[in-house]
Amino acid sequence: xxxGGRQFYETSLETxxxxxxxxxxxxxYRDEDGNAAGIIGIALDITDRKLAEVAATRVRDDLxxxxxxxxxxxxxxxxxxxxxxxxxxxIEVQLRRSTLFLESVLNxxxxxxxxxxxxxxxxxxxxxxxxPAAGGIFPFPSFFSYPSRTNKASPEAxxxxxxx
Numbered sequence: 623x624x625x626g627g628r629q630f631y632e633t634s635l636e637t638x639x640x641x642x643x644x645x646x647x648x649x650x651y652r653d654e655d656g657n658a659a660g661i662i663g664i665a666l667d668i669t670d671r672k673l674a675e676v677a678a679t680r681v682r683d684d685l686x687x688x689x690x691x692x693x694x695x696x697x698x699x700x701x702x703x704x705x706x707x708x709x710x711x712x713i714e715v716q717l718r719r720s721t722l723f724l725e726s727v728l729n730x731x732x733x734x735x736x737x738x739x740x741x742x743x744x745x746x747x748x749x750x751x752x753x754p755a756a757g758g759i760f761p762f763p764s765f766f767s768y769p770s771r772t773n774k775a776s777p778e779a780x781x782x783x784x785x786x
Contacts, residue, residue: 633667643672 629648634641645666653659679696728735734751 639670642667643669 648663729749
């Protein structure tokens with residue numbers, strides 16, 4: 623300070639109302655001959671700012687901890703979902719293989735097979751049950767072999783001679 627500089631520093635003071643944080647700024651005051659004539663100083667109470675900084679730090683730390691916790695949860699969820707997707711893909715492959723196998727077995731049977739739902743809707747027919755134009759030997763009307771869910775098989779379609 624005696625070289626004519628300035629001082630800036632923070633300090634804490636115990637007061638009757640509790641601990642206070644202050645920012646101190648001092649400058650050397652010189653007379654007209656350049657000799658040190660005194661010190662000019664200002665003490666600014668920054669207690670509220672310090673408390674706000676501590677609170678902001680606490681909030682930031684809490685947020686970072688929450689983000690880390692959520693990141694861990696997301697990693698666990700992602701890992702679980704990845705395993706679930708892999709399991710579903712494995713099951714889909716097995717299902718496709720089983721379906722192809724059952725289709726080939728059903729179509730290898732020389733007798734006509736028709737699978738009906740309880741409401742008499744045709745669910746599946748084997749190749750032998752298809753009409754001759756489609757490679758099968760079934761002589762009945764083609765609507766019986768390929769009805770939609772709304773075009774139900776009727777007893778007349780099952781016994782075509784009854785409808786003639």
